[in-house]
Amino acid sequence: MEETTLLAGLVQERINDVLAQHREELAGLGSDAEALIDEAERFLSGGKRFRAQFAVLGFRSVRGLDLEVDAGRGEPTRDFTAALDAACALELFHAAALIHDDIIDRSDTRRGRPASHRVFAGAHSSGGWSGDAEHFGVSGAILLGDVLQSWADELMQSACASASSPAAAERARAHFNRMRSEVALGQYLDVLEEQQPTFAEHDLQLERSTRILVYKSAKYSVEAPLLIGASLAGADEAQEQAMSEFGLPIGVAFQLRDDQLGVFGDAEVTGKPAGDDLIEGKRTVLVTLARENLPATQRRIFDGMLGEQLDAGQVEMLQRTIRESGAVERVEEMITRNVERALASLAGAPVRHDASEALAQLADRAARRDF
């Protein structure tokens, strides 16, 4: 079986077990409370398991791990537990972040399915309850995100308990902790950016947009999972550095691709409305680069439309403007350059050979978002 498919199955199985265990432990709260766990199960079924893949690859960069052999055994090995539980911790944490993110971004859909706050609001409406369905939806989703964050943390505790040494556990914890702080603050900067009445002067705006891309996405989606996996396996300083030198540019490429999809992506593929980033008014690197090349009048029109309730024709007009500005090519070049830099860093890196090959493959998929 292809390893990514195998891992996706193992992750799903472990997450299901964990949720079933929580359901049992929390039975004292009665059946009404199970709605939170039901929604956790729904939200956590499927998904790309992108972070899980990178966590396991980080681990395998340092220590041999054959998922297929290990998964078949009766009692899982410590290494298997450490890698899989860290992978699942990242998936649970990510679910928590997305659920809160969807409230913040007022997104009604996620992966083509209703966002969690919409699911809770729907239960309110169809139950004929009193009060505000919308607000109940937000409340339920806040609490679900909170409890998933706790459960992610429990899985990380379990991963650390199986780390290759106490020092390895401590390093992995430190990476996990930093990741959590950085993504929350990065997310705050992202929200803050959308509230600014005007774009900043180009260089400053590009710096701000890049900072958000790095903290909210690149470090979070790729570098941190790799570092967590590698450190659990007992990575030394040089190995951790190799993870960063590979992971950060791949994370940047990953998010730049996301920016392109946020503007040009097919709703069928992204699970989000076409031109979603334009309607949300996200000041991505792509949008910032596009603006730079527009003549003053056109830029004013562009700025005025961004973040508004655009119809399909207006979305197409903005898409055309961005394409004609040359920004798409520039972003493609940046993606290519970042992937090349990452792949080059693998040459001679203190990383196990089979993992190095898998990293190169995953890098390519990350940059294409082929998951």
Next chain:
Amino acid sequence: MEETTLLAGLVQERINDVLAQHREELAGLGSDAEALIDEAERFLSGGKRFRAQFAVLGFRSVRGLDLEVDAGRGEPTRDFTAALDAACALELFHAAALIHDDIIDRSDTRRGRPASHRVFAGAHSSGGWSGDAEHFGVSGAILLGDVLQSWADELMQSACASASSPAAAERARAHFNRMRSEVALGQYLDVLEEQQPTFAEHDLQLERSTRILVYKSAKYSVEAPLLIGASLAGADEAQEQAMSEFGLPIGVAFQLRDDQLGVFGDAEVTGKPAGDDLIEGKRTVLVTLARENLPATQRRIFDGMLGEQLDAGQVEMLQRTIRESGAVERVEEMITRNVERALASLAGAPVRHDASEALAQLADRAARRDF
């Protein structure tokens, strides 16, 4: 110095240090992101430190700890670090919960000061930013709660690293984990309850209101902090049981007092509008007991007013109805009975003598909410 005052000072100092350290570590995100840390500092200054007190008392129930002597030393002892960091972890976690709670309950004030979501909304308004100030407030407060939950967890990691043994750390972790899950689900039940168009039949309603009281408050505010402190100190099974037998009834008394204050409390003292629970339509044990004794017509009027935008006269009318129903006396009796049960459990409990005395004193203050 009185120990509660001493501890409050130590907690504040440690929290300030922790926030300053996070500020430094996260400097790479730039000055805009510091707004989250600024608000964390504001929100975490002062407060009753109720949970911190119980955590330290739990610890002292099992192992001697002289805060005054230890605080004066150069290098803190392991015991001091374990107890203080667990106490601070509880305070940070509680702040995170309150910040999210205020969004959920649409509370504009907390301890007589603006709620966090109002602070972020205020920054939006006064900055003349674009978009919805209200929604930005909610977004900022969601993210602040998230990051504080992470930081609480980091402090708990630090506390566990100084626990009296690895087994003690594991027990403390288990209590902390269970507490987090139970309070989120209990909070969900509380929100769900407010959405129900009608009260349930009396016995069922009382059972539901009691379950919310137990999980959202009694276990969370008293029993869990005691158990976490005691287990960090290496409590055996009998000692943990003693913490529960004392802590749960005190937690119940604590919340029943809160219910009384939510209806009859002085806004100056509670920091919340008079009759806040009535306006929010909370189905507390007090309210449930009051309804039971009302004649059908009066009960219909009562139900119709609960949860509405009441003016001062209407609040007074509901207060009078509740008082005349005899529910206030019944709740007072319940408080007394619970405190007595808790105090009785201390006799012969495997708890250190000086801690037992301090527990009795704190029990009394908890039941009066004299903090």
